[in-house]
Structure formats: structure tokens, C-alpha cells
Amino acid sequence: MSMIVRRSPLRTAGKYAAIGFYLIFALFPIYWLIKIALTPDALIYTEGTRMLPSALTFDNFAAVLQSDFLGYFTNSLIVSLGAAAGTTLIAAAAGYCFSRFRFAGKRAIIALLLVTQMFPLLMIIAPIYKIVAGLGLLNSLVSLIVVYTAFNIPFATFLMQSFFDGIPEDLEEAAMMDGCTRFQALRKVVFPLTLPGLGATLGFVFTAAWSELLFALMLISRNDSMTFPVGLLTFVSKFSVDWGQMMAAGTLALIPSCLFFIFIQRYLVQGLTSGAVKG
Amino acid sequence: MRSARKNVVPGADRARRSFYLRYLLEPYLYVGPALVLIGAVILFPLILGISYSFQSIALLKPFETGWVGFENYAALWQDDKFWTAIGNTALWTCGSLFFQFFLGLGLALLLNTSFRGKRLFQALVFLPWAVPTFLTALTFAWLFNPVIGPFPHWLAGLGLIDEPYNILGDPDLAMWGPILANIWFGVPFFAITLLAALQSIPSELYEAAEIDGASDWQRFSKITLPFLAPMIVITVMLRTIWIANFADMIYVMTGGGPAGSTEILSSYVFTTAFRKLDFGYASAIAVALLLILLAYALILLVVRQKLVRT
Numbered sequence: 001m002s003m004i005v006r007r008s009p010l011r012t013a014g015k016y017a018a019i020g021f022y023l024i025f026a027l028f029p030i031y032w033l034i035k036i037a038l039t040p041d042a043l044i045y046t047e048g049t050r051m052l053p054s055a056l057t058f059d060n061f062a063a064v065l066q067s068d069f070l071g072y073f074t075n076s077l078i079v080s081l082g083a084a085a086g087t088t089l090i091a092a093a094a095g096y097c098f099s100r101f102r103f104a105g106k107r108a109i110i111a112l113l114l115v116t117q118m119f120p121l122l123m124i125i126a127p128i129y130k131i132v133a134g135l136g137l138l139n140s141l142v143s144l145i146v147v148y149t150a151f152n153i154p155f156a157t158f159l160m161q162s163f164f165d166g167i168p169e170d171l172e173e174a175a176m177m178d179g180c181t182r183f184q185a186l187r188k189v190v191f192p193l194t195l196p197g198l199g200a201t202l203g204f205v206f207t208a209a210w211s212e213l214l215f216a217l218m219l220i221s222r223n224d225s226m227t228f229p230v231g232l233l234t235f236v237s238k239f240s241v242d243w244g245q246m247m248a249a250g251t252l253a254l255i256p257s258c259l260f261f262i263f264i265q266r267y268l269v270q271g272l273t274s275g276a277v278k279g
Numbered sequence: 280m281r282s283a284r285k286n287v288v289p290g291a292d293r294a295r296r297s298f299y300l301r302y303l304l305e306p307y308l309y310v311g312p313a314l315v316l317i318g319a320v321i322l323f324p325l326i327l328g329i330s331y332s333f334q335s336i337a338l339l340k341p342f343e344t345g346w347v348g349f350e351n352y353a354a355l356w357q358d359d360k361f362w363t364a365i366g367n368t369a370l371w372t373c374g375s376l377f378f379q380f381f382l383g384l385g386l387a388l389l390l391n392t393s394f395r396g397k398r399l400f401q402a403l404v405f406l407p408w409a410v411p412t413f414l415t416a417l418t419f420a421w422l423f424n425p426v427i428g429p430f431p432h433w434l435a436g437l438g439l440i441d442e443p444y445n446i447l448g449d450p451d452l453a454m455w456g457p458i459l460a461n462i463w464f465g466v467p468f469f470a471i472t473l474l475a476a477l478q479s480i481p482s483e484l485y486e487a488a489e490i491d492g493a494s495d496w497q498r499f500s501k502i503t504l505p506f507l508a509p510m511i512v513i514t515v516m517l518r519t520i521w522i523a524n525f526a527d528m529i530y531v532m533t534g535g536g537p538a539g540s541t542e543i544l545s546s547y548v549f550t551t552a553f554r555k556l557d558f559g560y561a562s563a564i565a566v567a568l569l570l571i572l573l574a575y576a577l578i579l580l581v582v583r584q585k586l587v588r589t
Binding site: 015018019022023025026027029030032033036044045049090091093094096097098101103106109112113116117118119120121122123124125126127128129130131146147149150151153154157182207210211213214217218228229232233236243246247250253254257258260261262265 | 303305306307309310312313314316317319320321322323324325327328331336382385386389392394400401402403404405406407408409410411412413414415417418419421422426427428429432463466467471517520523524526527530531545548549552553558561562565566568569572576
């Protein structure tokens with residue numbers, strides 16, 4: 001497609017204008033977030049709408065690092081990593097199953113997974129609260145990990161399936177001919193080839209769990225088990241004046257999910273593409 | 280080779296039979312954990328939630344618990360806030376979807392060409408997707424702040440509004456705040472999905488069209504669009520449902536206010552459950568939302584079927 005050489009200068013200009021538009025559109029809010037975090041408190045009101053602050057400070061970050069936010073950060077890390085690991089493991093197994101087996105009930109199970117993607121998840125927020133409260137697990141990070149894992153399994157399963165579909169079946173069949181069990185073949189032959197897929201799934205679930213707010217608000221009320229979003233919102237309502245610190249905390253929250261995302265976004269396109277080619 | 284494996288199953292002798300049993304059970308070993316978890320954490324609560332909508336379950340009134348039949352639904356019918364929320368849900372969903380889709384399509388088309396620094400560009404423009412929702416909401420709330428946010432000042436500078444004022448506090452305009460934030464957040468999703476579909480179009484088609492002297496527009500309308508159409512229908516349908524269910528942005532930015540002017544059904548479900556702790560009523564709203572979305576999906580699927588047939 002890129003072989004067309006003759007291009008009018010007008011079109012090239014239009015293309016670069018579009019590139020510029022999308023860059024500004026995507027980056028401006030992020031820039032603003034970081035800018036506020038670096039602006040000294042005294043200047044936030046006087047220089048509110050200036051593009052560049054006249055002075056920079058790291059005081060907000062220093063203040064945040066000494067507050068409860070480190071605890072929220074740790075809680076969020078535990079929950080997100082736990083959910084990401086759990087989901088990836090379970091979804092990889094299910095995705096492998098969809099990719100390699102034909103069995104009774106397969107279509108029904110796939111339909112079931114699709115249905116879970118369609119109905120309002122908030123519908124189960126009240127029942128989940130009651131169940132978790134009944135189990136005495138309110139304010140426990142374990143309940144959040146289990147809930148997030150379940151929520152992300154359907155999408156992660158389809159993602160993993162598309163990665164497994166991209167790996168020729170002959171590879172493990174050859175290994176099974178040579179006397180491996182299916183599980184051994186999976187572990188020794190297929191697993192190394194799906195590492196990018198596993199990475200993408202991990203990153204996807206991590207990002208999703210990292211930003212989940214409403215269920216965490218419902219299930220967590222004790223300060224020492226709050227995740228980052230809950231902590232930040234409580235922060236807003238408690239000290240609504242200190243925007244600089246809040247944005248500094250926000251900037252810190254941005255780091256892990258953006259790191260993960262930059263790593264995974266290529267694989268996400270890849271995974272979706274191979275899925276699209278197949279079906 | 281799937282068919283080859285099937286031939287291994289004559290099932291006559293005993294050794295073969297145990298092999299056959301394992302062969303039958305093996306898939307369920309792999310898919311089992313996923314099924315158990317989804318059953319326990321999503322499907323069971325879902326059924327429970329539907330049953331709540333026929334009960335009176337408010338944590339603040341613990342002595343009035345019990346089955347009440349359709350009382351919650353009757354109350355819903357009388358509830359002005361509910362009807363406003365339906366209208367708001369439509370505006371929120373259509374407004375977000377329209378711009379997300381067209382900006383996403385533009386971005387996907389752009390990413391399907393080649394230019395210098397494309398990989399960096401792709402990573403950067405997809406970044407909004409990685410920004411946690413609550414953070415997007417807080418940042419946009421800040422950007423709309425009448426004193427220190429740039430948006431009201433820009434709009435005033437352009438002469439669109441008389442003076443920088445609190446747009447999020449204006450019942451007529453407030454919804455566009457969360458919608459803008461949602462557009463920003465959702466463009467990468469559409470771009471990624473549509474890009475994946477674009478890349479699956481065989482390039483021979485374009486080359487053939489090129490040789491036959493087709494114009495750019497002809498290539499877009501005769502090759503690209505027909506190939507994308509099925510993907511577009513499915514993506515738009517799934518995304519509509521997802522956006523209609525997406526309450527975080529509104530909850531953080533406006534909390535449904537001012538005066539309920541940004542309350543959509545899903546944020547109404549959440550505030551009823553979380554602030555009022557009235558689980559029965561919250562579940563009734565949720566069931567209503569579910570029915571509306573089901574009707575929407577059915578209509579869209581029927582229309583698609585008709586289009587495919589003709």
C-alpha cells in the first residue's frame with residue numbers, strides 16, 4: 001500500500017497536520033496533569049492557564065511520598081499484579097482450550113463469555129457487596145483480586161486464543177508424537193512461543209485493574225487497604241484545595257500503567273490482527 | 280489437523296475407551312477454572328441481582344427487608360430522575376460514540392500508511408487508553424475549571440462563551456465535559472480495532488485497483504469500507520453497550536449533577552447502591568438498563584441480518 005509514490009504536496013501537508021492534531025489531542029491532557037504537579041502551589045492560581053509555568057518544583061512529589069499514598073500505591077500494585085497473574089494463567093488455559101479442542105458445549109461456553117461482556121457489570125455491585133460482606137472479606141485485597149480476575153477473564157481468554165491460533169498445531173503434535181503428554185508439549189513447545197501473548201494479557205489486565213474505581217469504592221472503606229483510585233478520590237473530598245499534590249499523586253499513578261502499555265500496545269494490535277484475519 | 284485426531288477414536292477396546300474418556304474430559308480441565316470463577320463471581324451474583332430488584336433491601340432500613348414484587352419497578356416508573364437518566368444515557372452514549380468512532384477511524388487510516396517515526400507516534404497516541412479513568416476524569420475536571428482551567432478561557436477567547444464560567448455546573452452543557460473526556464479516552468480503542476481490521480485487508484486488492492486506475496476515494500469506498508463494515512457493526516455495538524455501562528467518568532467529574540443533568544442510568548445505579556445503600560432499587564434500575572441494552576442489541580442484530588441478506 002505504501003508503494004504509491006506520486007503524492008501531491010497538499011496531501012502530505014494534510015497528513016502531517018493530522019499527525020500533529022492527534023499528537024496534541026492525545027498528549028495535551030497528560031502534559032497538563034504533569035504541569036500542574038510540577039507547578040509550585042503559589043503559582044497554581046496566578047498562572048493557571050499559562051502553557052509553561054515560570055517555576056518548577058518537586059515539593060508536591062516529596063509531599064506525596066510522605067503521605068498515605070505509598071500505602072495506596074502498594075495496595076494497588078498487589079491487587080493489579082495479583083489479578084493480572086491470576087487472569088493470565090486461567091485465561092491462557094481457557095484460550096488454549098478454545099484454540100485446540102473441539103468439544104461438546106464449546107459454542108455455549110463462548111456465548112456465555114460473550115454475554116458477560118455485554119451486561120452492565122454495575123448490576124452485580126450490590127450482590128457482590130453482600131456476598132463479600134457475608135464472607136467477612138470487606139476491606140480485604142483478596143476480594144478485589146478475585147473480582148477483577150473474574151471480570152477480565154472473558155476478554156483475556158479471547159486475546160490468548162488469538163495468540164494460540166497463530167501458533168501452528170503441528171509443533172505440539174510433533175512433540176506429542178515424540179512421547180510428550182499434551183501438557184508437556186504445551187509447557188516446552190508452545191509456552192515459549194506465546195510469551196508475547198502472555199505479556200500482552202498481563203499488561204492489559206494490570207492496566208484495567210490499576211484503574212478500576214467503583215467496585216473498589218464499594219468494597220474498601222478502611223484507609224489502610226484502599227487502592228490508589230479510592231485513595232485519590234478520598235483525598236479530593238478531604239483536602240479539596242491541594243491540587244498540586246493530587247496531580248503529583250496522579251502522575252505517579254500514571255507511571256506503571258503507561259510503562260506496561262507502551263510495552264504491550266504493539267502486541268495488542270498484533271493479537272487483534274491475527275484474530276481478525278481468522279474470523 | 281483436527282480431523283485426523285477425530286479418527287483416533289474408534290472406542291472399541293478398553294484401553295482406547297479410557298483414552299476416549301480423557302479425550303472427552305481434557306478440554307474441560309483447561310476451561311474449567313475460567314468457568315468456575317465466572318460462574319461464582321459474575322453469573323451467580325447476576326441472578327442474585329435480578330432477584331434483589333423484586334425485594335426491599337436497603338442497608339439503612341434493615342427491618343423492612345423482604346419480597347415486594349414489582350414495587351421497585353413501580354417506583355421507577357414514577358421516578359423523574361430515572362426518565363431524565365434515560366435521555367442522558369442516550370446523549371452520553373451517542374455523543375461519545377460518534378466522535379470516538381470518526382476520530383478513531385481517521386487515526387487508524389493514518390496509522391495504516393507509512394511515515395517516519397510511526398512506531399513512536401502509535402505508542403504516544405494510544406497512551407490515553409493507558410491513563411487510569413479516574414485520573415482522566417480528574418484531569419478533565421481540572422481543564423474545565425473556570426478559574427484555573429484552560430478550556431473555559433479558550434472558549435471565551437474564541438467568543439463561544441461570554442466569559443470563562445463553570446461549564447460543568449451548567450445543566451445544559453455539563454454533559455459535554457464527561458463526553459469530551461470519554462472521547463479522549465476512547466479514540467485509541469477504536470483506532471486499534473479498526474487498524475487491526477485494516478491490516479487484514481489483502482494488499483493485492485489495492486494493487487489491482489491501482490493498476491485499474493482507481494482513485495483514492497474509489498479505493499476507500501469500494502475496498503476499505505466493505506471490508507471494514509462487518510467489523511464496524513460489531514465494534515460499534517459492543518462499544519455502545521460498554522459506554523452506556525461506563526459510569527466512572529461521570530461519577531468522578533460531576534457526580535451526576537448539577538441537578539441530575541449528567542446522571543446516566545449506570546451512574547444512577549452506582550449512586551443508589553453506594554450512597555443510599557438501597558440495593559433493591561439500584562438493582563431495579565440496573566435491570567431496566569439491561570433490558571434497554573438487550574433491546575438495542577437485538578434491533579441492531581436484526582438490521583444487520585437484513586442488510587447481509589439483501
